[in-house]
Amino acid sequence: MTEGGPAYFPFTLPGEVVELAADAPAGPRPAFDLVTPSPERVAPACPHFGDCGGCDLQHAGEAPYRAFKRRLVVDAMERAGVAADVGDLVPCAPRSRRRVTLTAQRAGNRVLLGYNAARSNRIVPIETCPIALPAIEAALPFLRRLATLLTDRRRPLRLLVTATASGLDVAASDAGRLSEQARRQAITLALEAQVARLSLDAEILVKARPPVVEFGGIPVELPPGAFLQAVATTEAAMAELVSRHLAGAKRIADFFSGCGTFSLRLARQAVVHAVESEAPALAAQAAAHRATSGLKPLSTEPRDLFRRPVPAKELKAFDAVVFDPPRAGAEALARELAASPVGRVAAVSCNPATLARDVKILVDGGYRIASLTPLDQFLWSHHVEAVALLERA
Structure with missing residues (x-):
C-alpha cells in the first residue's frame, strides 16, 4: 500500500513484502527488492524470465498458479452476474506448445x-x-x-x-x-x-x-497460417468435454469451426454443419472428411459470424451447437441461440470476459450451466481457456 493507494507489482505473490525505491523508473515491470518471499515462490524455469513478455507467472508455485488461473474464470463470471460452479484447472505440461x-x-x-x-x-x-x-x-x-x-x-x-x-x-x-x-x-x-x-x-x-x-485421429493438412489450438493435449481435453456433452445429438452445428478441431471429431457421432469465415480452413476439413471413412455427413458454410450470425429460425435445424470464437467472443450468435430451441450448447473461449458475457446471454435466454471448466493452454501466462457446457432448463 502506498500513500496514493494500492500498488501492484509484477513478479510478486500474495503476502510478499517488497521494497521499491522512490525514484525507481516507471514502466510495466519496475525493479524491486524482495524483502519477504512467499513460501509458494519457485525458481523460474526460463533464463529469459522477467525480460521476455511471456510466461510472467513462472515464479508461482503449482497451487497458487492453478488457483490464479481458475480465479480468472470465477471473477469473469461474477462480474457478468453469472452463478457458476467453476471446476478445477485442467493443466498442461512444459514443453508441450506446438x-x-x-x-x-x-x-x-x-x-x-x-x-x-x-x-x-x-x-x-x-x-x-x-x-x-x-x-x-x-x-x-x-x-x-x-x-x-x-x-x-x-x-x-x-x-x-x-x-x-x-x-x-x-x-x-x-x-x-x-x-x-x-x-x-x-x-x-x-x-x-x-x-x-x-x-x-x-x-x-x-x-x-x-x-x-490430427483431430481425434483424423489427419488434416493445415493451410498456411491457419488457426490451431496451441497445445494438443489441451485441445483433446476440450474436445472430450464437448463430445461428451453433445453425445446423442443427431445434427450439430460447429460455429467458428476452423480446420475442424471439433467438427471432424463430432462427425463420428452426428451429422455436422461447420461454419467458418476462412475458406481455406473449410476446404481443409472438407478434404479430411472425404479422406476418412466411417464419418457421418459434414457440410461446410463460409460465413462471417460477426456480421451475419445465424438467425434463431435457422438454428432450429440443429439439436446441439458448439462455438469457439476469437477473443471478441460470439455475442451476436449467443443472442440468436438464446432465442432458439437448440437443446445443448458448448461454448469454448480463450477470453473469460467475453465468455462470461456470452454465457450470461444464454442463461438469460433459458439455458442452465451444466459445467464450466478452465484449461491451461498458455502455460505460465495470465491467459486461460475455458469450456462452458449448457443445456435448456
Missing part, C-alpha cells in the same frame, strides 16, 4: 529473433523456450538464419512456427519484397532444415511434405 509466433527485427548489422518484451516493441532474443515443443526449440538456429534472410529494415518479420506430424510448418509474414536470389536461399535453408513447408504471406515457397495435424 505453435509459437516469433518476431525478428534488424538492429544495426544484426537480426534479433525472439518474443516482445512486456507491452513493448522491443525484441528479446531467445536461446531457449521451455513452453515450446523440443522440435521448435531445436529449430531456433535455422529460424535465426531464415529471419536474417527475410527481415527487411522497415518492419518486423513474423514467423508462425507449428510442429506437425510431418515436421515444422513455418509461415513468414511482413518480409517485404524478396529478390529471386533471396527466395532461392530461403527454399534451400528450409530443405536443409527438413521443414515440412515454408510459406510467405500465404504463398507456399516450398512444401517438402504436407504439414499434417
Whole structure:
C-alpha cells in the first residue's frame, strides 16, 4: 500500500513484502527488492524470465498458479452476474506448445529473433523456450538464419512456427519484397532444415511434405497460417468435454469451426454443419472428411459470424451447437441461440470476459450451466481457456 493507494507489482505473490525505491523508473515491470518471499515462490524455469513478455507467472508455485488461473474464470463470471460452479484447472505440461509466433527485427548489422518484451516493441532474443515443443526449440538456429534472410529494415518479420506430424510448418509474414536470389536461399535453408513447408504471406515457397495435424485421429493438412489450438493435449481435453456433452445429438452445428478441431471429431457421432469465415480452413476439413471413412455427413458454410450470425429460425435445424470464437467472443450468435430451441450448447473461449458475457446471454435466454471448466493452454501466462457446457432448463 502506498500513500496514493494500492500498488501492484509484477513478479510478486500474495503476502510478499517488497521494497521499491522512490525514484525507481516507471514502466510495466519496475525493479524491486524482495524483502519477504512467499513460501509458494519457485525458481523460474526460463533464463529469459522477467525480460521476455511471456510466461510472467513462472515464479508461482503449482497451487497458487492453478488457483490464479481458475480465479480468472470465477471473477469473469461474477462480474457478468453469472452463478457458476467453476471446476478445477485442467493443466498442461512444459514443453508441450506446438505453435509459437516469433518476431525478428534488424538492429544495426544484426537480426534479433525472439518474443516482445512486456507491452513493448522491443525484441528479446531467445536461446531457449521451455513452453515450446523440443522440435521448435531445436529449430531456433535455422529460424535465426531464415529471419536474417527475410527481415527487411522497415518492419518486423513474423514467423508462425507449428510442429506437425510431418515436421515444422513455418509461415513468414511482413518480409517485404524478396529478390529471386533471396527466395532461392530461403527454399534451400528450409530443405536443409527438413521443414515440412515454408510459406510467405500465404504463398507456399516450398512444401517438402504436407504439414499434417490430427483431430481425434483424423489427419488434416493445415493451410498456411491457419488457426490451431496451441497445445494438443489441451485441445483433446476440450474436445472430450464437448463430445461428451453433445453425445446423442443427431445434427450439430460447429460455429467458428476452423480446420475442424471439433467438427471432424463430432462427425463420428452426428451429422455436422461447420461454419467458418476462412475458406481455406473449410476446404481443409472438407478434404479430411472425404479422406476418412466411417464419418457421418459434414457440410461446410463460409460465413462471417460477426456480421451475419445465424438467425434463431435457422438454428432450429440443429439439436446441439458448439462455438469457439476469437477473443471478441460470439455475442451476436449467443443472442440468436438464446432465442432458439437448440437443446445443448458448448461454448469454448480463450477470453473469460467475453465468455462470461456470452454465457450470461444464454442463461438469460433459458439455458442452465451444466459445467464450466478452465484449461491451461498458455502455460505460465495470465491467459486461460475455458469450456462452458449448457443445456435448456
